[in-house]
Amino acid sequence: MSSFNEVIFNSSPKKNGYRFPAEWAKHEATWLSWPHKEASWPGKLETIYEPYCQFIKIIAEGEKVRINVNDEATKAFATAKLEKVGADLTNIEFYFQPTNDAWCRDHGPAFLLNAEGSKKAVVDWGYNAWGDKYPPYDLDDVIPTKIAHHFELPLYNPDIVMEGGSVEFNGAGTILTTTACLLNENRNPHLNKEQIEQYLLEFYGAEQVLWLGDGIVGDDTDGHIDDITRFVNEDTVLTVVESNPLDENYLLLQENLEALKAMRLLNGKPLNIVKLPMPSPVIHEDTRLPASYANFYIANSAVIVPTFRDVNDKIALEIIQGVFPDRKVVGIDSTDIIWGLGSFHCLSQQEPALLK
Structure with missing residues (x-):
C-alpha cells in the first residue's frame, strides 16, 4: 500500500521547484x-466603499489591481466608486468571476514562482468559509482555478482546506501559522499536525513550519496569523501585544510573544521581534471586532495599515514605517471595514512578478 507521502506528493510544487514568495517581493x-x-x-x-477604494487607489500607484466582479453592473458600480477617489483606472482590471464574498486572501489563488523566477503556478486550496460558518461559498472556492485557467498557469489542487490568512511567509523557507486555526476540526479533521505540515511544506515550497497558539478575540476565522504576527523580512516579525492586563487579549498575546522568543529559523537564529500595540477594543452592536494593526498589506509602493480612530494609530504607523524604510506607510480608517471581521490583508492577495 502506498504511503501518505507517495499518494499526496508525487508531483508537488516543491518537487517541481516552486515556492511561495514573501509578500514584500515584487508584485505584478x-x-x-x-x-x-x-x-x-x-x-x-x-x-466601506470609500476606504476600500482608497486602498485600491494606493495599491494601483505601484502595481496592477485585478478585481473579481459578478457582472457588468458591478463593474460599472465599482468604476464609479473608484473614479470618485481618483484611482488610476489604467492600472485596474476587472474579471467577470462571480464571488460569494470579498475575502480574497482566503479564497483567492496562492501564486508560486519557480526557482529562476521565470514561471508561475497556482495552488487552489479547498475553501469552506472558515469551517462552514458562512455558506454558500461555492463561487469563492473555484476562484483560483478560474484565474489559473484564464492565464494558462499550472494548477495544483491539494484537496484540503487552507486559507491565505492562516499562513505567513519569510520568503526563505519558513512558514508561521497557528494551531487554533489549522488544527481546528472544522477544517481538515482527517489530518494530524504532521500531515498538515507536510501539505504546507510541499505546496508552498517551504522547509519549516513554526506554530503559534491562539488568535485574537473576535476573530471568526479561529485564529488567523495575519491578525497577530507578520514577517517583515527574512528574520524579523511584527507581533501585536496588549498593554492592558485586564483585556481578554492580554494573556494569549503574551503567550504568543513567549513562543516567538523560543523559535529558531532554519539558520538557527532567533527571530528579531518588534512589538506592535493593539488598538482599544472596537465594539459594534455589543460585538468585539478583531481590530489589529497587524492586518496590514505590503504593496509594491506602500504598506497599507488599518486604523481605528485610536490613540495607538499614530504609534503603530510609526513602528511599521520603521521596519519598511523603503516604502511609504499609509493608514486608512478601517472602523467600518472591520465590522466585516477582517481588514486590508484579509481582502487582498498578491500575484508575484516574474523575475526574468
Whole structure:
C-alpha cells in the first residue's frame, strides 16, 4: 500500500521547484473580490466603499489591481466608486468571476514562482468559509482555478482546506501559522499536525513550519496569523501585544510573544521581534471586532495599515514605517471595514512578478 507521502506528493510544487514568495517581493498585481454581500457588513456595506477604494487607489500607484466582479453592473458600480477617489483606472482590471464574498486572501489563488523566477503556478486550496460558518461559498472556492485557467498557469489542487490568512511567509523557507486555526476540526479533521505540515511544506515550497497558539478575540476565522504576527523580512516579525492586563487579549498575546522568543529559523537564529500595540477594543452592536494593526498589506509602493480612530494609530504607523524604510506607510480608517471581521490583508492577495 502506498504511503501518505507517495499518494499526496508525487508531483508537488516543491518537487517541481516552486515556492511561495514573501509578500514584500515584487508584485505584478494585487487580486481583490469586489464586496457586495450585505450580510458581511450588516447596515454598513455602503460605508466601506470609500476606504476600500482608497486602498485600491494606493495599491494601483505601484502595481496592477485585478478585481473579481459578478457582472457588468458591478463593474460599472465599482468604476464609479473608484473614479470618485481618483484611482488610476489604467492600472485596474476587472474579471467577470462571480464571488460569494470579498475575502480574497482566503479564497483567492496562492501564486508560486519557480526557482529562476521565470514561471508561475497556482495552488487552489479547498475553501469552506472558515469551517462552514458562512455558506454558500461555492463561487469563492473555484476562484483560483478560474484565474489559473484564464492565464494558462499550472494548477495544483491539494484537496484540503487552507486559507491565505492562516499562513505567513519569510520568503526563505519558513512558514508561521497557528494551531487554533489549522488544527481546528472544522477544517481538515482527517489530518494530524504532521500531515498538515507536510501539505504546507510541499505546496508552498517551504522547509519549516513554526506554530503559534491562539488568535485574537473576535476573530471568526479561529485564529488567523495575519491578525497577530507578520514577517517583515527574512528574520524579523511584527507581533501585536496588549498593554492592558485586564483585556481578554492580554494573556494569549503574551503567550504568543513567549513562543516567538523560543523559535529558531532554519539558520538557527532567533527571530528579531518588534512589538506592535493593539488598538482599544472596537465594539459594534455589543460585538468585539478583531481590530489589529497587524492586518496590514505590503504593496509594491506602500504598506497599507488599518486604523481605528485610536490613540495607538499614530504609534503603530510609526513602528511599521520603521521596519519598511523603503516604502511609504499609509493608514486608512478601517472602523467600518472591520465590522466585516477582517481588514486590508484579509481582502487582498498578491500575484508575484516574474523575475526574468
